[in-house]
Amino acid sequence: MSVLQNDITALAPEVFLAICSMVLLLVGVSLKVDRMREINLVATLMLVVAFAITIFVKPEDTTAVFGGAFAADAFGDLGRGLVYVGAIVALLMSGRFFHREGLGRFEYPVLVLLSVVGMGLMVTATDLISLYMGIELQSLSLYIMAAFNRNSRRSTEAGLKYFVLGALSSGLLLYGSSLIYGFTGTTNFTEISVAAATNEYSTGLVFGLVFLIAGLAFKVSGAPFHMWTPDVYEGSPTPVTAFFAAAPKVAAMFLFVRVMMEAFPTIIDQWQPVIWLIAALSMIVGSISALMQTNIKRLMAYSSIGHVGYALIGLAAGTATGVQGVIVYLGIYVLMTLGTFACILSMRRPEGMAENIDDLAGLSQNQPGLALAFSALMFSLAGIPPLLGFFGKLAVFSAGVESGLYILTVIGVLTSVISTYYYLRVLVTIWFSEPTTVFAKDHGPAVTLTASVSALLIVVGLVVILQPLTRLAAVAAQSLF
Secondary structure, three states: OOHHHHHHHHOHHHHHHHHHHHHHHHHHHHOOOOOHHHHHHHHHHHHHHHHHHHHHOOOOOOOOEOOOOEOOOHHHHHHHHHHHHHHHHHHHHHHHHHHHOOOOOOHHHHHHHHHHHHHHHHHHEOEHHHHHHHHHHHHHHHHHHHOOOOOOHHHHHHHHHHHHHHHHHHHHHHHHHHHHHHHHOOOEHHHHHHHHHOOOOHHHHHHHHHHHHHHHHHHOOOOOOOOOHHHHHHHOOHHHHHHHHHHHHHHHHHHHHHHHHHHOHHHHHHHHHHHHHHHHHHHHHHHHHHOOOOEHHHHHHHHHHHHHHHHHHHHHHOOHHHHHHHHHHHHHHHHHHHHHHHHHHOOEEOOEEOOEHHHHOOHHHHOHHHHHHHHHHHHHHHOOOOOHHHHHHHHHHHHHHHOOOHHHHHHHHHHHHHHHHHHHHHHHHHHHOOOOOOOOOOOOHHHHHHHHHHHHHHHHHHHHOHHHHHHHHHHHHHOOO
16 A cells, blocks of 8 residues: 555545535535435435444554644544534434524535534644644634524624634634744644653743643633633524534544643643643533523533533543543533433424523423433433433543542532532423423424433443443543553
């Protein structure tokens, strides 16, 4: 196998999806009638094929893909897999919603594919230039998706805010990258690690690293760089919000972990306090701000900020066990988030979508199946044992204790207790409030199946999911060390 063939094989899923997205774009433009449903289904099948390629197609030489710009390792493959799962489920849930709302345009699945290409580049990037290329390809697609409902003032505002603040974060990231390059003379993660070990330019390097971390923290919506998240989650069409909460979040967290553990492992004492602070602020801001929310999508936005804080405990640990904990947490988080947004997509009255928590009043009497799914997912998000969410938190808290991050772990436990209140508030509304209007049941089989399967897996996950996920996470984490 030639060098070029080896490189293309290593990025075969991204190459395949990029070609497919271009073909779908040409097909969509040439059709006289908008065939969003058919194109949506084809895009979903293409993501399934990309998932299979990730599993079965491996390059012969994994040491220097595209001159060291990308990695071909278990960590990147697992990150791709989680991204594909999030994108596939989000696409399946979107078809009926967009058709019903009059938003059925073929551009949406094309944008999803292009953003997934960017995410694939993000989780495999081992160079500051390829890192930025992946982030921008993902972000440009997401900006458009946030404002996809052009007739909605909230959606347009969400897209504009996301774009402006995203441009600011890109500026911070680029400035930090330029400083790192200036003080190390390289953009490759491995070579940066060697240069950082000499401590010759430690002050300038750390200064650049702070800006780089700020840019990455924005992408994962970690506090205090979280300001875009509630407005974008609330204003975007609900299937888009479900996609945002799952796939891009996972890709950004995988990128964050790779950058810290591959480029700066020799100066962990310099960046660990910064990650510690972002994790603590994210948990505190997420848990306290969510207490005051009445909109279920804004509640999930602040919930996601808190969950980022929990995951960052594993990164702050700076160990293989910590990275393993982050991966386990993200895998469980994707499952819980997709299931929860499937339940939210089921909140539709004849006059339109319902988004307030009070709209769930008496759901247990009107639709007991949906109420049970909501309850299982809320309990899991709160971390109540023996549901799967508990073991995600246990994985990162254990890594924090093992690394001596006792105060950060205590903050995590306390904020987890606080977050239990707003999750239980949703359940109180569902089970103990007087019934209101029954939700319409025209959300489609994909939404019902996602909510049902997610809730079931959350309940039985200790038996069927946790051990395989933990083993995969251990192998993926070890590939970074």
